Amino acid sequence: MMTNDHALMARALRLAARGLYTAHPNPRVGCVILNDGQVVGEGYHARTGGPHAEVVALQTAGDAAAGATAYVTLEPCCHQGRTPPCTDALIRAGVGAVVIGARDPNPSVDGGGVAQLEAAGIEVTTGVLQAECEALNAGFNSRMQRRRPLVRVKQALSLDGRTALANGASEWISGEASRADVQRWRARSSAILTGIGTVLADDPSLNVRDEALGVRTQPDRLIVDSQLRTPPTARLLSLPGQTRIVCAADDQQRARALSDVGATVEVLPGDGGRVDLQALMHRLGELEINELLVEAGPALNGALLQAGLVDELLIYQAASVLGAGARGAFAVSDLEAMADRYTFDLQEVRRTGDDLRLRYTRS
Numbered sequence: 001m002m003t004n005d006h007a008l009m010a011r012a013l014r015l016a017a018r019g020l021y022t023a024h025p026n027p028r029v030g031c032v033i034l035n036d037g038q039v040v041g042e043g044y045h046a047r048t049g050g051p052h053a054e055v056v057a058l059q060t061a062g063d064a065a066a067g068a069t070a071y072v073t074l075e076p077c078c079h080q081g082r083t084p085p086c087t088d089a090l091i092r093a094g095v096g097a098v099v100i101g102a103r104d105p106n107p108s109v110d111g112g113g114v115a116q117l118e119a120a121g122i123e124v125t126t127g128v129l130q131a132e133c134e135a136l137n138a139g140f141n142s143r144m145q146r147r148r149p150l151v152r153v154k155q156a157l158s159l160d161g162r163t164a165l166a167n168g169a170s171e172w173i174s175g176e177a178s179r180a181d182v183q184r185w186r187a188r189s190s191a192i193l194t195g196i197g198t199v200l201a202d203d204p205s206l207n208v209r210d211e212a213l214g215v216r217t218q219p220d221r222l223i224v225d226s227q228l229r230t231p232p233t234a235r236l237l238s239l240p241g242q243t244r245i246v247c248a249a250d251d252q253q254r255a256r257a258l259s260d261v262g263a264t265v266e267v268l269p270g271d272g273g274r275v276d277l278q279a280l281m282h283r284l285g286e287l288e289i290n291e292l293l294v295e296a297g298p299a300l301n302g303a304l305l306q307a308g309l310v311d312e313l314l315i316y317q318a319a320s321v322l323g324a325g326a327r328g329a330f331a332v333s334d335l336e337a338m339a340d341r342y343t344f345d346l347q348e349v350r351r352t353g354d355d356l357r358l359r360y361t362r363s
Contacts, residue, residue, distance in 0.1 A: 008032050008039075008071045009101055009129045015044040015053070016073045016136055021187040021215050022047050025288035027074055027104070027137040031057040033095070035068035047216065052077065054086040058093050066094035073133045075104040075113040075126075087116040097123040101133030105144040139190070139290030142311070148281035149190065149292040152312040153301055154182060155329045156355075159319065162326035163298070168201055174316040177353030183210040185314060189293040191220035191284065195300035196229050203235045206295060220244060220289070224300055226274045228254040232261045246283075248275050277307045302331035305342055313344055313360040316352065 015030030023029075023045050031053040033041035041064070043056025051059075054076055058065050076086035076098065090098060098117055103126060104110060117124050134141060139150040155163060156174035164170035172179070186192060192206045206221045218241030223230055226248040230237075237243055243263045247255075248270025255265040268283060269276045284292060293314075294304065304310050335341055344360035351357070 005071070005099055005125070005128050008034060009073065009099065009133070011042075012071045012073050012101070013129065013132055013136065015042055018044045019046050021213055024048070024190045024290050025140070025143075027140040029053040029072065029074045031073075032071040033057050033061045033065055033068050034071065035061070035064050040064035040068060049082050052083060052086050055083070055089050058089055061093075067096045069097040069099060070095050071099045071128075073101040074137065075100050075102065075109055075111075076117070077104065077106075077109050078113040078116045079108040087113050090117065091120045091122070095122060097125070099128055100124065100126045101128055102130050102137070105141050107144070139292075143285050143288070143290050147285040149284050149289040150311050151281070151292050151294060151304065151309050152185070152189070152314055153294040153296075153304065153310050154185065154314040154316075155301070156316040156318065157329060158322040158326070159317065160321050160323070160326075161328060162322035163329050164327045165322060166325045166327065168327070170202075173318050173320065174355050175318065175353040178316040178355045178357065180210065181352045181357060182316075183208055184213065185293055186219060187213045187215045189219050189291045190289040191222050191292050193222040193224065193292055193294045193296065193300075195296045196223060196225040197297045197299055198295070199223055199225070199230055199234055199236075201297070204295070205239060206236050207239050207241065217241065219293070220287075222246065222284075224275050224280070226270065227251075228258070228265070230258060230263070232257050237261050237263055246275050246280055248273055277303060277309055281309060298328055298331040301329060305330050306332050311362055313358070315358040315360070317356045317358060319354060
């Protein structure tokens with residue numbers, strides 16, 4: 001593997017990242033075409049239904065694609081979806097080689113793209129910057145492999161791990177820079193999940209307000225509301241985008257009142273009058289939700305943690321102390337031994353204004 005392969009795949013990754021906020025539910029993909037040492041075409045996948053990265057790059061390259069090497073962050077698709085197969089386009093263009101970052105876990109592809117290219121006499125190399133390419137599409141990969149989204153829980157915490165005062169006051173634990181950073185994480189998510197407790201206490205918006213991010217459509221807003229207590233006057237029901245309320249109670253009168261103001265109400269299997277969170281995640285997979293950002297209180301956070309559904313923690317730690325009587329982040333059952341504790345691996349530390357942003361993945 002040549003060092004040049006790494007450099008060109010890194011360039012393709014930077015292109016793919018341009019679709020960070022717009023490509024879902026499709027994966028983010030970038031492509032660079034090199035011929036005789038010169039980049040002759042580049043492209044990325046901008047939106048569902050639009051041309052894929054390879055097609056954009058091939059259109060830019062034109063006749064110069066013949067005999068060229070295409071660098072693609074994700075295995076080219078080999079099936080007819082909303083657009084024709086990218087393998088067909090690469091073969092018709094006469095490319096001589098394709099360098100692939102990561103295999104596509106979509107069962108409709110998953111090695112089939114490589115096989116079609118090789119059958120056409122095209123030299124294929126895989127696994128170049130594979131970890132980076134897979135990380136860019138962690139949510140898509142989760143949905144394809146586990147049939148559920150990647151679940152990322154966001155919390156602003158004090159130094160002593162508190163999310164709000166005992167009376168519920170929480171504005172603002174984190175600073176302005178951290179709140180601006182949250183806008184970017186919202187924008188890359190397919191949906192934002194909260195619980196009825198947060199809706200009743202804070203009346204949140206849960207939308208992307210930073211127009212500079214170029215978000216075409218708002219992430220779906222999801223409320224876990226087992227007994228349908230969401231008021232029809234809730235702020236998020238009046239905002240652009242879709243709000244879905246999942247419940248365990250088939251209360252048609254309340255459901256109708258919420259449907260009348262634009263909400264989608266769905267009854268899911270329940271356990272003891274509560275929504276089954278495993279069933280919810282399966283349903284979100286069916287709805288093509290790749291990355292799910294959770295902005296909720298300790299009850300829902302704790303329930304997700306105990307159910308083994310938290311994949312990442314996104315913590316904004318402020319340089320303040322709220323005291324022992326303040327509220328915690330996760331309401332979980334008491335543990336009997338240290339061996340039972342929930343553990344995470346620290347992946348990233350960044351400064352956001354006066355705060356620290358800590359990103360953890362589940363051990």
